[in-house]
Amino acid sequence: MDELEKMLLMQIADLHRVPDGAYNLRKNGESEGRRSTPHIRIEPRQDGHSGVDIFISSQTRGESVHIPVVITQSDYRETVYNDFYVEEGADVLIIAGCGIHNCGTQTAEHSGVHTFHVGKNARVKYVEKHYASGDGNGEKVMNPQTDIVLEEGARLEMETTQIKGVDSTVRTTNAALAAGAELVIREKIYTHGKQYAKTNFSVSLNGDGAGADVVSRSVAAGTSLQQLDLHIDGNTRCHGHSECDAIIMDDARVTAVPALAANCVDAELIHEAAIGKIAGDQLLKLMTLGLTEQEAEEQIIKGFLS
Amino acid sequence: MLELKNISYVAEEDGEKKRILDDVSLSVGDRFVAITGPNGGGKSTLAKIVAGILRPTQGRVYFDGEDITDLSVTERARRGISYAFQQPVRFKGITVKDLISLASGKRISVGEACAYLSEVGLCARDYIDREVNASLSGGELKRIEIATVLARGTRLSVFDEPEAGIDLWSFQNLISVFEKTYSKTQGSILIISHQERILNIADTIVVIAGGKVTKTGPREEVLPGLLSGRVCAALQG
Numbered sequence: 367m368d369e370l371e372k373m374l375l376m377q378i379a380d381l382h383r384v385p386d387g388a389y390n391l392r393k394n395g396e397s398e399g400r401r402s403t404p405h406i407r408i409e410p411r412q413d414g415h416s417g418v419d420i421f422i423s424s425q426t427r428g429e430s431v432h433i434p435v436v437i438t439q440s441d442y443r444e445t446v447y448n449d450f451y452v453e454e455g456a457d458v459l460i461i462a463g464c465g466i467h468n469c470g471t472q473t474a475e476h477s478g479v480h481t482f483h484v485g486k487n488a489r490v491k492y493v494e495k496h497y498a499s500g501d502g503n504g505e506k507v508m509n510p511q512t513d514i515v516l517e518e519g520a521r522l523e524m525e526t527t528q529i530k531g532v533d534s535t536v537r538t539t540n541a542a543l544a545a546g547a548e549l550v551i552r553e554k555i556y557t558h559g560k561q562y563a564k565t566n567f568s569v570s571l572n573g574d575g576a577g578a579d580v581v582s583r584s585v586a587a588g589t590s591l592q593q594l595d596l597h598i599d600g601n602t603r604c605h606g607h608s609e610c611d612a613i614i615m616d617d618a619r620v621t622a623v624p625a626l627a628a629n630c631v632d633a634e635l636i637h638e639a640a641i642g643k644i645a646g647d648q649l650l651k652l653m654t655l656g657l658t659e660q661e662a663e664e665q666i667i668k669g670f671l672s
Numbered sequence: 673m674l675e676l677k678n679i680s681y682v683a684e685e686d687g688e689k690k691r692i693l694d695d696v697s698l699s700v701g702d703r704f705v706a707i708t709g710p711n712g713g714g715k716s717t718l719a720k721i722v723a724g725i726l727r728p729t730q731g732r733v734y735f736d737g738e739d740i741t742d743l744s745v746t747e748r749a750r751r752g753i754s755y756a757f758q759q760p761v762r763f764k765g766i767t768v769k770d771l772i773s774l775a776s777g778k779r780i781s782v783g784e785a786c787a788y789l790s791e792v793g794l795c796a797r798d799y800i801d802r803e804v805n806a807s808l809s810g811g812e813l814k815r816i817e818i819a820t821v822l823a824r825g826t827r828l829s830v831f832d833e834p835e836a837g838i839d840l841w842s843f844q845n846l847i848s849v850f851e852k853t854y855s856k857t858q859g860s861i862l863i864i865s866h867q868e869r870i871l872n873i874a875d876t877i878v879v880i881a882g883g884k885v886t887k888t889g890p891r892e893e894v895l896p897g898l899l900s901g902r903v904c905a906a907l908q909g
């Protein structure tokens with residue numbers, strides 16, 4: 367691996383060496399390394415799509431799987447399918463992420479389709495980071511799609527972050543929850559320049575006592591545009607909460623469209639949204655501590671997205 | 673150290689002009705100066721003019737002999753002015769440790785940050801990693817606000833109603849916080865307060881009512897008048 371690839375791996379997965387446990391590293395469309403463990407099996411797909419199938423056995427407790435993707439070519443596009451089969455009662459940490467460095471003039475694009483089949487009472491923490499760099503004019507495009515099926519009593523916590531450099535992204539997450547299942551999503555997005563980020567969350571609460579908590583925090587600077595579509599269907603006795611909290615700066619624009627559908631009298635659904643520039647009194651407070659206005663802005667954004 | 677000369681402040685609301693401060697002159701050289709007076713009298717407005725958050729419509733502000741009227745909030749902070757807000761600001765994602773570090777102007781250890789929290793009576797371990805957000809109670813937030821000013825340790829510290837929301841047991845501690853601050857900075861402390869116990873430690877008391885200084889002088893002269901029910905008289909000058 368060269369320095370550039372190492373840098374990308376650091377950004378998306380905090381990795382500076384081959385990770386412990388199971389992993390699959392994908393670089394410019396090729397598998398660069400893969401390891402299965404007694405509890406976690408990673409295998410190439412059988413259906414002709416590129417990507418892997420990951421089988422997480424019910425004996426898994428506190429183990430991790432890393433599946434980073436690195437792209438350093440210009441004029442490169444790929445769609446990768448990864449399927450996770452998490453067996454009943456497993457407890458696992460999954461770290462995915464995509465780093466693109468494009469210094470060419472052509473587009474580099476990664477579309478990752480991740481499907482989670484989470485068995486009864488299993489617990490998954492899923493961390494996903496997207497980062498791009500490169501001083502060429504080539505666009506860096508990422509379109510992650512996440513499909514989640516949670517069986518009875520399963521819990522999935524998803525942390526998804528787009529830090530920097532991605533020119534265009536459409537991020538789609540669909541989830542269906544059975545009885546007693548729980549879904550927690552924390553999204554963080556920072557866009558700048560002319561970037562475009564679209565997020566679609568669609569959650570169906572189908573089983574008795576299912577619960578979802580979806581929070582998106584974002585900062586839009588420059589002339590960037592962010593759109594957020596948040597959809598929760600409560601089809602039974604359930605509770606759903608969604609929240610959109612956005613800071614806009616410069617000439618950026620943010621649109622948030624929440625949709626709550628209560629299809630059962632015992633569905634409790636809440637949405638909160640706030641979009642606005644950094645509060646003046648926050649800037650002033652930090653300035654009374656000796657920070658310049660710009661330093662104050664940076665601290666507020668850093669905290670907000672931390 | 674701090675000198676306000678003929679300060680007036682006129683706010684405009686719905687096209688109507690409202691004179692909030694009217695020709696206020698004041699000089700702060702003593703250890704403890706307390707400003708008191710009725711609600712809406714103009715005390716916080718004056719504090720904001722000192723910190724640079726508001727610009728006076730008329731008049732000049734001097735700090736250590738320098739005319740700072742046209743300096744920004746940041747420049748004044750760097751020259752040695754601190755201001756604890758009457759209504760502390762909340763921040764999503766910024767922790768108590770972050771805020772105290774920013775206030776002290778350098779990277780500080782957890783131990784140092786904790787020391788400031790202990791001074792304001794917060795059990796440091798429970799708070800140091802909390803976000804300064806809506807989950808903090810009013811009194812907790814107020815104490816953290818005071819801790820940021822302690823961490824700065826500047827020549828002039830302005831506290832705007834520091835006692836508001838602080839429970840009775842802590843009151844004596846609050847007073848000792850001011851005494852410690854003074855012994856550390858050897859500067860001046862300007863406290864806006866409605867509390868007799870705080871006025872009791874002031875060297876000078878200034879009464880502001882209706883946007884004017886209606887009375888000013890050593891505590892021994894001003895305080896008895898305020899307490900003996902001749903409040904109205906004192907307020908009206």
Ligand SMILES: Nc1ncnc2c1ncn2[C@@H]1O[C@H](COP(=O)(O)OP(=O)(O)OP(=O)(O)O)[C@@H](O)[C@H]1O
Nearest residue numbers: 683684685690692710711712713714715716717718
């Ligand atoms: N921007 C503004 N526009 C209009 N009126 C204002 C503005 N800012 C302050 N005021 C008014 O000025 C007056 C003085 O306000 P200030 O906050 O300085 O009072 P205070 O003496 O600190 O009162 P308190 O003891 O209640 O804290 C009040 O009547 C307030 O409503």
Ligand SMILES: [Mg+2]
Nearest residue numbers: 715716717758
């Ligand atoms: Mg006030």
